[in-house]
Amino acid sequence: ETGVTQSPTHLIKTRGQQVTLRCSSQSGHNTVSWYQQALGQGPQFIFQYYREEENGRGNFPPRFSGLQFPNYSSELNVNALELDDSALYLCASRFMDYGYTFGSGTRLTVV
């Protein structure tokens, strides 16, 4: 049990649609980051939230957006889905300098 839960586990969307992925972190973990892992590749940093504000962003377009809530949950929203958005999406929470705890991931397939 990692303490970081993600939902849904899998989903299939059509190109052009919008999707919201959810992550619930451990209490006190006020930093959450999201990563995209395409098949056969290492995870790529999307963005990070600290105390409900985005404080870092990777090389992803604005149609990737997020939110973090006071209850340590967060969302990743992707608009205008493209086929290349098909990937495993991972959220990771962090408490101070104690490293990152990754959730189990959401497998998104865009058709």
Place this chain on the structure above:
Amino acid sequence: ELKVEQNPLFLSMQEGKNYTIYCNYSTTSDRLYWYRQDPGKSLESLFVLLSNGAVKQEGRLMASLDTKARLSTLHITAAVHDLSATYFCAVDIWQETSGSRLTFGEGTQLTVNP
């Protein structure tokens, strides 16, 4: 831009043998992580290396960090089939404007054969 390179990318080894996976990175950092990933699964934390010269061991795996050489190694001793997985190193970079972020290597796909 930070680059993290692992080698080899694919490793097939026999049970009982030893081998080392290398992780090189291109900018200063004193914080490096090793993760294991099984097919279709998330990332399992193996080691957190927080300073130059850090060495950690867990079972048949041992990781080390040389921040001056910008190199980390993951050494496998007497491999067993259960170690078959993909192994990632990830470098943690902190920037004042953007906080911390992990930059991952491409991963090393390890297969241990009987």
